Amino acid sequence: MIAGLLTGIAASPWMRAALRYGAIVLAAVLFLISLRGSGERAGRLAERLETTEKINDVRRRMLEAAARRPRDRNELAERLRDRHF
Secondary structure: OHHHHHHHHHHOHHHHHHHHHHHHHHHHHHHHHHHHHHHHHHHHHHHHHHHHHHHHHHHHHHHHHHHOOOOOHHHHHHHHHHOOO
C-alpha cells in the first residue's frame, strides 16, 4: 500500500517538481544550520584565544617582575635606602 502511494506520488510531474524543490530547500536549510554551528564554534575558539593571550600576558609580566626582584635581604635593604624600590 505504501509502495503504491509512493509510486503514485513519484509518477505525477507536479509532485516530482514539488519533491525536487523540497529537497533543494531542505539542503539549503541544513547548510544554514551547519553554517550557524560553525560560526558559534569559531566564536568560542576566538574567545578562548583571547583569554589565553590575556593569561600569557599576565604570566609574562609576573616573570619580568620576578627577574627584577631583590636577590637577598641586603639588596632589598640597599634598594630601600636608595629609594629605588
